[in-house]
Amino acid sequence: xxxxxxxxxxxxxxxxxxxxxxxxxxxxxxxxxxxxxxxxxxxxxxxxxxxxxxxxxxxxxxxxxxxxxxxxxxxxxxxxxxxxxxxxxxxxxxx
Numbered sequence: 347x348x349x350x351x352x353x354x355x356x357x358x359x360x361x362x363x364x365x366x367x368x369x370x371x372x373x374x375x376x377x378x379x380x381x382x383x384x385x386x387x388x389x390x391x392x393x394x395x396x397x398x399x400x401x402x403x404x405x406x407x408x409x410x411x412x413x414x415x416x417x418x419x420x421x422x423x424x425x426x427x428x429x430x431x432x433x434x435x436x437x438x439x440x441x
């Protein structure tokens with residue numbers, strides 16, 4: 347390639363890039379509006395998603411903890427009954 351061909355191809359590339367940039371700028375407003383609309387929707391709905399994720403995990407954790415504590419109570423009561431003939435904790439009667 348000669349220097350003139352390189353210059354001509356460079357100028358052609360600049361012209362094409364300039365045209366692409368110009369036509370892209372016409373659509374940039376619509377693209378930005380769509381992006382900000384998506385961001386607003388995300389911010390509006392993110393607390394709902396967090397409630398679903400965190401709430402479900404919290405419910406599972408509480409349920410598992412209660413099950414584990416019930417198992418521990420059962421084990422303690424059975425062990426105490428075997429050792430002492432009575433449960434570890436006596437029931438509280440309210441009058």
